[in-house]
Amino acid sequence: MNLRDLHYLLAVADGLNFKRAAEACHVSQPTLSMQIKKMEDYLGVRLFERTNKSVMLTDAGRRIVEVARRIAQDEGHIHAIATMLRDPATGEFRLGAFPTLASYVFPVYVPAIVKAFPKLRLLLIEDKTHVLMEKLNAGKIDAALLALPVEDSAFEVVPLFEDPFFLAVGHDHPLAKRKSVRTDDLTGHKLLLLDEGHCLRDQALAVCRARGAEEEQSFRATSLETLRLMVQAPQSGLMTLMPAIAASGADWLRYIPFAGKTPSRTIGLVWRKADARGDMIGVMVKALKAAQG
Amino acid sequence: MNLRDLHYLLAVADGLNFKRAAEACHVSQPTLSMQIKKMEDYLGVRLFERTNKSVMLTDAGRRIVEVARRIAQDEGHIHAIATMLRDPATGEFRLGAFPTLASYVFPVYVPAIVKAFPKLRLLLIEDKTHVLMEKLNAGKIDAALLALPVEDSAFEVVPLFEDPFFLAVGHDHPLAKRKSVRTDDLTGHKLLLLDEGHCLRDQALAVCRARGAEEEQSFRATSLETLRLMVQAPQSGLMTLMPAIAASGADWLRYIPFAGKTPSRTIGLVWRKADARGDMIGVMVKALKAAQG
DNA sequence: TCATACAATAGGTTTAGACTATCGTAGCCA
DNA sequence: TGGCTACGATAGTCTAAACCTATTGTATGA
Numbered sequence: 001m002n003l004r005d006l007h008y009l010l011a012v013a014d015g016l017n018f019k020r021a022a023e024a025c026h027v028s029q030p031t032l033s034m035q036i037k038k039m040e041d042y043l044g045v046r047l048f049e050r051t052n053k054s055v056m057l058t059d060a061g062r063r064i065v066e067v068a069r070r071i072a073q074d075e076g077h078i079h080a081i082a083t084m085l086r087d088p089a090t091g092e093f094r095l096g097a098f099p100t101l102a103s104y105v106f107p108v109y110v111p112a113i114v115k116a117f118p119k120l121r122l123l124l125i126e127d128k129t130h131v132l133m134e135k136l137n138a139g140k141i142d143a144a145l146l147a148l149p150v151e152d153s154a155f156e157v158v159p160l161f162e163d164p165f166f167l168a169v170g171h172d173h174p175l176a177k178r179k180s181v182r183t184d185d186l187t188g189h190k191l192l193l194l195d196e197g198h199c200l201r202d203q204a205l206a207v208c209r210a211r212g213a214e215e216e217q218s219f220r221a222t223s224l225e226t227l228r229l230m231v232q233a234p235q236s237g238l239m240t241l242m243p244a245i246a247a248s249g250a251d252w253l254r255y256i257p258f259a260g261k262t263p264s265r266t267i268g269l270v271w272r273k274a275d276a277r278g279d280m281i282g283v284m285v286k287a288l289k290a291a292q293g
Numbered sequence: 294m295n296l297r298d299l300h301y302l303l304a305v306a307d308g309l310n311f312k313r314a315a316e317a318c319h320v321s322q323p324t325l326s327m328q329i330k331k332m333e334d335y336l337g338v339r340l341f342e343r344t345n346k347s348v349m350l351t352d353a354g355r356r357i358v359e360v361a362r363r364i365a366q367d368e369g370h371i372h373a374i375a376t377m378l379r380d381p382a383t384g385e386f387r388l389g390a391f392p393t394l395a396s397y398v399f400p401v402y403v404p405a406i407v408k409a410f411p412k413l414r415l416l417l418i419e420d421k422t423h424v425l426m427e428k429l430n431a432g433k434i435d436a437a438l439l440a441l442p443v444e445d446s447a448f449e450v451v452p453l454f455e456d457p458f459f460l461a462v463g464h465d466h467p468l469a470k471r472k473s474v475r476t477d478d479l480t481g482h483k484l485l486l487l488d489e490g491h492c493l494r495d496q497a498l499a500v501c502r503a504r505g506a507e508e509e510q511s512f513r514a515t516s517l518e519t520l521r522l523m524v525q526a527p528q529s530g531l532m533t534l535m536p537a538i539a540a541s542g543a544d545w546l547r548y549i550p551f552a553g554k555t556p557s558r559t560i561g562l563v564w565r566k567a568d569a570r571g572d573m574i575g576v577m578v579k580a581l582k583a584a585q586g
Numbered sequence: 587t588c589a590t591a592c593a594a595t596a597g598g599t600t601t602a603g604a605c606t607a608t609c610g611t612a613g614c615c616a
Numbered sequence: 617t618g619g620c621t622a623c624g625a626t627a628g629t630c631t632a633a634a635c636c637t638a639t640t641g642t643a644t645g646a
Binding site for chain 1: 606612
Binding site: 001002003004043044045046049050051053054056057058059060063064067068070071074075077078079081082083085086091092137138139154272273274275276 | 294295296297336337338339342343344346347349350351352353356357360361363364367368370371372374375376378379384385430431432447565566567568569
C-alpha cells in the first residue's frame with residue numbers, strides 16, 4: 001500500500017467518478033483504475049461497487065476511506081511540521097550551562113538569543129560539566145556553555161570570553177589588605193573549594209595546587225553562595241578563587257585581583273559538529289559575543 | 294512521500310542504527326540510507342543527525358516520527374478492517390422492506406439471517422417501495438424485500454414466497470357469510486385502500502379495478518392497522534384486500550378466501566447485481582426460504 | 587597500526603507506476 | 617434501430633524510482 005494510492009482512493013470516494021478523480025490526481029483514468037484494483041487485490045476486499053453508470057463505496061470502502069482520510073490529514077501535518085522547521089531558527093533549542101556559570105550568563109545571553117531568533121523556543125538546562133557533555137552527546141541538549149578546553153572531536157567549540165579569577169577572602173584575612181596578589185602569595189593559606197564535579201573546583205585547583213596552597217579538607221561547598229558565606233565568616237582564615245563574573249560586590253568579601261599574569265578560565269559555546277543547525281549556531285555565537293560587548 | 298518510507302523512518306528512529314533498521318525492514322542498508330535521505334530532501338529538513346558512531350533524531354525528526362507513528366497505526370487499522378470484512382458475512386447489511394410487509398416478515402427472517410450470519414450486523418429499513426429502490430440504487434441499503442416484478446436490469450431478483458390475498462370484511466358486510474368469493478363477487482362493493490405510494494394499494498387495485506369494485510374516495514388509510522379498524526367498523530359496508538401474511542385472525546374481521554385462481558402477490562429479495570457480496574446474498578436467500586418453511 | 591563498525595556512495599538491475607490506445611457495455615436520441 | 621456518448625476495464629509499452637551488491641570513507645578500540 002502507498003500514500004499515493006490512498007489519495008486515489010479518496011479522490012474516487014469524493015467524486016464517485018474515475019475520470020474526474022483521475023483529473024484531480026493528475027493521472028490518466030486507466031492508471032487510477034489499475035491502482036484502485038491493485039489496492040483491492042492487496043487488501044482482499046472490494047472498495048467500490050462499480051457499474052458502467054455508477055460508482056459507490058462498499059461497506060469496507062466506507063470504513064477504509066474514513067481511516068485513509070485521517071492518514072491524509074496526518075501527511076499534511078508532516079508537511080506542516082517540515083515547512084515550519086525548515087527554517088533552523090524555529091523549534092526548540094536546549095542550551096546548557098554549568099551551575100557556577102548559568103545564573104550569571106543566562107540573564108545576559110537569553111535576551112540576546114530571543115532577540116536574534118524570536119521563533120526559537122529556548123530551553124535552559126543547568127547541570128555539571130560532565131553531565132552536560134553526556135547530554136550534548138546524546139542529543140538531549142543542543143549546545144552548552146562550558147569552560148574550555150573541551151577535548152572531543154565530535155564537538156564544535158567557540159570561545160566566548162575570558163573570565164579572570166579574583167582571590168576572595170574575608171575582611172580579617174591576612175591577605176585582605178593587599179591591592180593585588182601573585183599566585184606565590186597563596187602558599188600556606190587555607191583554600192576552600194566547591195565539591196567534586198564542579199569544574200570551578202578543578203580550575204581553582206589548577207591555579208593553586210602548584211603554589212602549595214593547602215585545601216581545607218573538612219568541608220567542601222556545594223554552591224557558590226555557600227562558598228561565599230564560609231569564606232566571609234569572621235576568623236575563618238579561608239580563601240577561595242572567585243570568577244570575576246560571580247564577583248558581584250554585593251557581599252562582605254574582599255576580591256583581590258592578581259598581579260601579573262591573571263589566572264582565568266575561558267568560557268565557550270560547545271555543540272555537536274553533526275548538528276544540521278551549525279550555521280544557525282554560528283550566528284548565535286555572534287549574537288552572544290555582541291551581547292557581552 | 295511513501296508509507297514504506299515512513300516505516301523506514303520509524304525503524305531507524307526505534308533502533309537509531311541503519312543496519313539493524315534495514316534488517317528489520319528486510320532491505321539493504323544503502324537502500325535505507327537512500328530513502329531516508331530522499332525523504333529529508335523532499336521535506337527539506339534533516340530528520341537524523343548522523344555521525345559514524347551514532348544516529349539521533351533532530352527536533353524535526355522527533356515531531357515527524359510522532360505523526361508517522363500515528364499513520365503507521367492507521368495503516369494497521371486499514372488492514373484490520375480489510376481482514377475483518379474480507380469475509381462477506383461480516384460488517385453491516387442493510388435490509389429494507391415496505392411497511393405492509395416489514396412487520397410480518399422481519400420477525401421470521403431476522404432470526405434466520407442472524408443465525409446464518411452471526412457476524413453480520415443487520416440493520417432494518419422500513420420504507421415505501423419506490424424509496425427502497427432508490428436507496429438500493431444509491432447503495433444506502435444492500436437488499437430489499439419487495440413485491441415482484443421488479444423491472445430494473447441493475448438488480449438481481451429472487452422470489453421468496455407467494456402471499457395470497459383474502460377479502461377482508463366486517464361481520465355485518467353483505468359478503469361476510471361467504472365461505473369463499475370470486476373476484477366477480479366484488480363488483481359494486483365499496484373498497485377501502487391504503488394511501489398513494491403503498492404497493493399494497495396498487496396490487497389490490499390491479500385485482501379489483503377490472504371487476505368494477507368502487508374505491509371509497511373520501512378516505513385512504515395510511516397503515517394496515519387503520520385499514521383494519523375502518524373495515525371492521527359496524528355498518529361500514531367496506532371491504533379490502535388483505536395479504537395472508539397480515540391476516541392474523543386476532544381481530545374482528547372476516548377473511549374470506551378466493552375460490553379458483555387466488556389473487557396473490559409475489560414477495561422477493563432484490564439486490565444490486567454489482568454488489569460484491571452477491572454470493573453471500575445467494576446463501577442468505579436459501580436461509581430465508583428455509584426459515585419460512 | 588590494524589581490524590571493526592558504521593553510514594554514504596557508485597553503478598547496474600528489477601519493478602511498479604505511468605502513459606496511449608482500445609475494448610465492452612449501457613444509456614440516449616434521432 | 618443504429619449510431620453517439622460516457623464510463624470503467626484491459627492491453628502493451630516506457631520510464632523512473634526502488635532495490636541490490638560492491639566499495640568508500642571515517643571514526644573507535646584492541
